[in-house]
Amino acid sequence: MTWHATVLTLFPEMFPGPLGVSLAGRALGTGLWALDVRDIRDSATDRHRSVDDTPAGGGPGMVLRADVLAKAIDAAELSLERPRLLMSPRGRPLTQSRVVELATGPGPLIVCGQFEGVDQRVIETRGLEEVSIGDYVLSGGEIAAMTLIDACVRLLPGVMGKAESGTxxxxxxxxxxxxxxxxxxxxxxxxxxxxxxxxxxxxxxxxxxxxxxxxxxxxxxxxxxxxxxxxxxxxxxxx
Missing domain, CATH: 1.10.1270.20 (tRNA(m1g37)methyltransferase, domain 2)
Structure with a gap:
């Protein structure tokens, strides 16, 4: 089975980006892995394609709506066995051991957060595992998602020149x-x-x-x- 990464984002034009060149790009072109990028806005229900709203209880910024994001996840999910990840600065730090686990599985569904975050209810009801790539804050989860995917892809069989390169x-x-x-x-x-x-x-x-x-x-x-x-x-x- 081909390792398959599904990415939910508000900026699908950012992909494949760096994943389309070097080791990951060559492997993508030869079918060693697959990338499916979906626009969260396609799951909006109003004519303005709204995906966010103000934080309950007040505060700055906007929060991704639970109903819109849940609909996007439900539409993209093909197998319950696939890990569901949310790139988030409050998540567990990404480690090489976790990368190995993800690389040996079917491939994750990755949600790229934006704004002030994601409604907690969709994290809970859709079983999203929050993952962080470091103790800092990015403008969105897209670059973090690319980092995670690249770390996994390089470990897939046939991607690196020698099998021992990753050991x-x-x-x-x-x-x-x-x-x-x-x-x-x-x-x-x-x-x-x-x-x-x-x-x-x-x-x-x-x-x-x-x-x-x-x-x-x-x-x-x-x-x-x-x-x-x-x-x-x-x-x-x-x-």
Whole structure:
């Protein structure tokens, strides 16, 4: 079955955008995955195609109406097994492990939020899982949806050149990726570390692991704490 992403948005013209080039674009063109983009305004019930209204209780901005969005979701949903996601800054942070789960499934239905948010009742009645790509606020959920889709598509079989390309990178084992080098052997007085040119695969692997651990501990203490908890150092026994 082809991995299929369905996107509900007020700005369908934004797609495929970056998803139409590079790895994702080539894979889309060859049918390794499919993209279905639907305009939420097509589910509006008035002649002005209204999709939002003022917040109950007062406040700035506008809120996407529950009835309009629910109708759009119902019209687009083909299988109850597909995850229903809402890109939202208050959602659970997107992690590589969640990306792997989504990439191995049938593909998600993604709602792109706008304005001040979405009526809570449609989140509850349509079982939307709120997902965040970071602790910041965007103008809408479209760019966040593209980020999520791209992260999933690159893991699909046949998208990357080598199957192992996605197994030894940042977050794949709970650590950030080790530093990478290539030709020229020396650049502005900085040579490639000798160990990488040694041909000793065991020593190269050990160096890369140590570098990944050091980078993670320095740059992402949160990841390091979680990783160290799951990978305690082996106790040494004396003779």
């Amino acid at each position: 030894d990178e940042s977050f794949s084992h709970g650590l950030l990726e080790y530093p990478q080098y290539t030709r020229p052997q020396e650049f502005e007085g900085r040579p490639i570390p000798d160990i990488l040119l040694s041909g000793d695969h065991a020593k190269v692997a050990a160096w890369r692991r140590a570098e990944a651990e050091a980078l993670t501990e320095t740059r992402r203490p949160d990841l390091w704490t979680a990783w160290a908890r799951q990978n305690p150092p082996k106790s040494k026994t004396g003779g």
